[in-house]
Amino acid sequence: MKAISKLGWTAYGLAALVILVDQLSKYWILYVYDLPGRFSTPIVGPLSLTMVWNRGVSFGLFTADQDLMRWVLTLFSVGVAIALAVWARKAARPFLGIGLGLVIGGAIGNAIDRFRFGAVVDFIDVQRLGFFPWVFNIADSAITIGVVFLLLDSMRKESAA
Template sequence: MRLIFIWAIVAFAIDQMSKVAVVHILDLKTRLALDVVPPLLNFRMGWNRGVNFGLFAQDSDVTRWVLIALALGISGWLVHWARRLPRPIARVSAGMIVGGALANALDRVIYGAVADFLNMSCCGIQNPFTFNIADIFIFAGAFGLVFFADETKKPA
């Protein structure tokens, strides 16, 4: 269970520190755009009021609080479920998801939306979407659970 909490804290802290640095210190909330290594990496301010890619993004407080409650509920269930996983890497993966989900939930509490700022494009394809570090942790954690949470296999 310790691995779940350690990685949840790591994911949460890295995400929140990145948002303080980019959104506030670099003042992306006012500047709205900053090219870092174009077109591969750019900072573009995005406020996601919905789920993934702005899905279900009604601008209402009800949606905001439902998404916060959903993140808290799923995180609690995931901790309960993952604590019995035999592989440490699976518990690390669960912790990354929990930390990312709670970081995005905190954004909804503080800002009313999730602060997204990473934008990546390549090879002539212009990506209109933004994401954040918490999203990376959630994706990596989900990937890890898909491949390492099989409880029928021996622990690594």
């Protein structure tokens, strides 16, 4: 079996960092700040903290109210993370390693929520901007930014060898 590339280790480290920051932020929101008891709090400018239990996929799409769907979504997230982790083993380009790490960490962060709570903890709210109606979390942000890195990597020009 081929050794894990340096950028593969970078992807794994970044995934671990995303999971840690995501879960710590959710712990703070739920147990220290007690956002569920407040529901919504304006912070600064368009930023508010608003408690949403997301039972669907990203940004609340495809709501999964049944317990079976909770486990299907959890297993799907873990499966995607495993597949991306296998791909990351041989990452040879920085944007690929960064993108994979962010998506892996975000997928696992949200899977942990589904396992623990039956729903994903969403709390970052910028609806007052007027064009972004969704409430999200650190894991969602990591997935979105990771996909951007993967798209940028896919648009690179191959070097002539």
